Amino acid sequence: MQDRLIYLASPYSHHDPDVRAARALAVAKVAGDLMGKGHLIFSPVCHTHLICETRGLPFEFTFWERHDRAILKACKALWVVQLPGYKESQGIWAEKACAMDSGIPIMYVCPHCCYFSAVDATCQCPSSTTTKPTLNL
Numbered sequence: 001m002q003d004r005l006i007y008l009a010s011p012y013s014h015h016d017p018d019v020r021a022a023r024a025l026a027v028a029k030v031a032g033d034l035m036g037k038g039h040l041i042f043s044p045v046c047h048t049h050l051i052c053e054t055r056g057l058p059f060e061f062t063f064w065e066r067h068d069r070a071i072l073k074a075c076k077a078l079w080v081v082q083l084p085g086y087k088e089s090q091g092i093w094a095e096k097a098c099a100m101d102s103g104i105p106i107m108y109v110c111p112h113c114c115y116f117s118a119v120d121a122t123c124q125c126p127s128s129t130t131t132k133p134t135l136n137l
């Protein structure tokens with residue numbers, strides 16, 4: 001069973017299509033980094049973002065829940081990417097509940113350095129701990 005996927009949960013739903021696109025791009029980078037490190041990753045947001053946009057399908061989690069649950073139950077772990085909005089994401093809460101019901105372990109992943117931990121805490125890497133100044137353009 002070594003070849004089972006890791007389900008990479010990340011925030012997606014938002015009324016602003018630019019935010020959804022930015023969220024899909026952000027998790028694509030993390031998924032790519034993790035794949036580059038040898039992890040077997042499935043990102044439901046990467047999988048569905050273009051499908052959703054090109055066919056005008058609903059972006060809300062309620063539409064995708066059945067798809068996501070089917071895949072999550074086949075995965076060996078649920079990794080939550082700590083991108084902005086992950087704590088408020090209805091989809092992530094539902095995915096975590098599904099994982100807990102199914103006995104699937106949950107980890108949290110820093111989007112900057114890909115460090116993962118069973119504890120939902122802020123990573124101590126420079127990118128996570130540095131406060132970036134707001135640009136006034």
Ligand SMILES: [Zn+2]
Nearest residue numbers: 110113123125
């Ligand atoms: Zn980090």
